[in-house]
Amino acid sequence: MSGSNSSAPGSAAPPPEALSFTVHSQPRPELEAERRTRTGRWQMLMVLAVCAAPVVASYFTYFVIRPQGRTNYSELILPTRSLPDLPLTDLQGRAVSAASLKGQWLFVIVAGGACDAACEHNLFLQRQLRETLGREKDRIDKIWLVEDDAPVRPEVLKAIEAGTPATVLRAPRAAIAKWLEPAPGEALEAHLYIVDPMGEWMMRAPVSPNPNKLKGDVDKLLRASASWDTPGR
Numbered sequence: 001m002s003g004s005n006s007s008a009p010g011s012a013a014p015p016p017e018a019l020s021f022t023v024h025s026q027p028r029p030e031l032e033a034e035r036r037t038r039t040g041r042w043q044m045l046m047v048l049a050v051c052a053a054p055v056v057a058s059y060f061t062y063f064v065i066r067p068q069g070r071t072n073y074s075e076l077i078l079p080t081r082s083l084p085d086l087p088l089t090d091l092q093g094r095a096v097s098a099a100s101l102k103g104q105w106l107f108v109i110v111a112g113g114a115c116d117a118a119c120e121h122n123l124f125l126q127r128q129l130r131e132t133l134g135r136e137k138d139r140i141d142k143i144w145l146v147e148d149d150a151p152v153r154p155e156v157l158k159a160i161e162a163g164t165p166a167t168v169l170r171a172p173r174a175a176i177a178k179w180l181e182p183a184p185g186e187a188l189e190a191h192l193y194i195v196d197p198m199g200e201w202m203m204r205a206p207v208s209p210n211p212n213k214l215k216g217d218v219d220k221l222l223r224a225s226a227s228w229d230t231p232g233r
Contacts, residue, residue, distance in 0.1 A: 083199030103233030106195035113150030142166035
């Protein structure tokens with residue numbers, strides 16, 4: 001009979017209500033996980049942007065807008081270069097985390113352990129520049145990256161221990177060169193490099209700089225960062 005045929009198994013579509021219930025009850029955990037991942041990434045980017053905003057604004061204000069016609073003497077590095085995970089060791093061969101250098105402004109020089117006359121000049125400049133900053137000097141650390149395995153001369157070590165000692169660390173030259181870069185035609189050892197408290201290399205002093213003009217640049221940096229940087233890590 002027609003009634004019997006219409007009720008044969010598999011011959012009739014399920015009621016609409018059953019279809020609707022079945023579709024909406026299917027869980028999609030992979031879509032939910034993807035949504036949460038995407039949301040998390042956006043939140044992380046927003047946090048980084050908020051943290052970096054004062055730094056970018058301060059550099060832009062002092063070295064791009066140049067209020068009152070002031071100009072920078074040293075070369076501003078834009079975009080800045082983040083401190084990589086350098087394979088650092090101290091002079092006793094113990095590993096030092098590159099991240100431990102963050103939290104202070106850094107005056108960085110690069111030279112071999114033998115430390116020639118140019119190296120001695122840069123170490124002297126590094127020390128004197130920091131000392132001229134008065135009470136602001138505690139916001140600055142002096143770093144000497146020794147780019148070879150040569151022993152550091154005892155008389156040089158004694159000299160850099162005067163006042164606040166410089167931090168002396170070894171790192172392969174090739175690794176340093178992936179972060180710091182000299183001006184065209186100059187050697188890596190020729191400059192004093194300025195790194196901000198976030199570990200961003202952002203300024204390169206000229207070769208044999210005028211100390212007063214270089215101090216002017218540093219004064220501007222310290223004023224511009226006063227709202228987000230304080231002495232000590």
